[in-house]
Amino acid sequence: MMTTKHSHPYKDHPEPYKWPEERLGEIEEIYQWMIKQPRFPKMTKNHAHQFYHACIYNKEDTKKAFNRYVELRASSVECFGIRDPLLPEIQFIYNATNMVALPNLTKEGYRILAYRLKDYNPSNIIFGDGVKAFNMFNDVIISDDGPINGYVVIFDMEGVCLRHLTRVQFGPLRNFMSYIQEAHPVRLKKIYIVHTAWFVNQAFAIVKPFIKTELMSLLHFTTEGPDEIFPPELLPEDYGGELKPMDEFHKEQKKHLETEYREWLIESSYFKQLPKEKKKDKNSLDANSNAFDPQIASMNQLSID
16 A cells, blocks of 8 residues: 655654644544545545534544545546646646635635636636636645635626626536535535626526535535625735735745645545455466465565555
8 A cells, every 4th residue: 555755644744733622532443444434545534623623523524525525536536536736737727727726715714715726728628627626726735725614705706707607517517516516525515606796697607506405504605705795804815815815825825835745745636545455356366376375375465555
């Protein structure tokens, strides 16, 4: 079984990381359950804590989320395969968008994540690449933040047009929506879709079949900007706030992801459901087989950890 160079899900944060004393026994119990699952990769106790925290300390919900996490990361290659931020297609997405974790927390202790287009040309956006880049960015945020109180998301529709809807790929969309709702190990508190366009109903109709009641209750649509929702000390100057511009934050965080997290992201592809073991075909063994040679049999039992 593979051993990673860096710690996960928090880069270079050894165990324990921000574990509450009163939860130590429960975290250990969940971890012991994890390592007994035959198709789970080699997860860490920090994984156990991050998921347990995200699931509001509900053990059964935590186990379900873990299962979906490894399943989706194995089956959704377009969303999670080859996680190299320097791939040309991923670079294109990061250069065509702003993905920003704003520095100041809300009074509730929530981090604000803001997303918007820079390149408004629909032909330049490959939906599956966008989902992959988005997921990589969010894994870095989890690593940097650890188990915080929650996240508030801003999706800015400025520059989005009807032609963007034709670029949506339903396979990546379905997998992405499943992941965000069933497996993403954070506490999602609110999603604001701002600067909504006249065709927002058509856009929402595409994703609505994949949205569960819990997520639906978090959505808030407005034709206004974020400045109608958040105080200026939380917002960049693009939105009437006191912080530096979105693009400056984006460039800094993009460089952080590419330089400090590239190797970590590439090796994080390991954290997915393992393939089923193939049953041995007894009929395939013959008199010339080495299967019954004791020396070779003992060598075949060696595994790389």
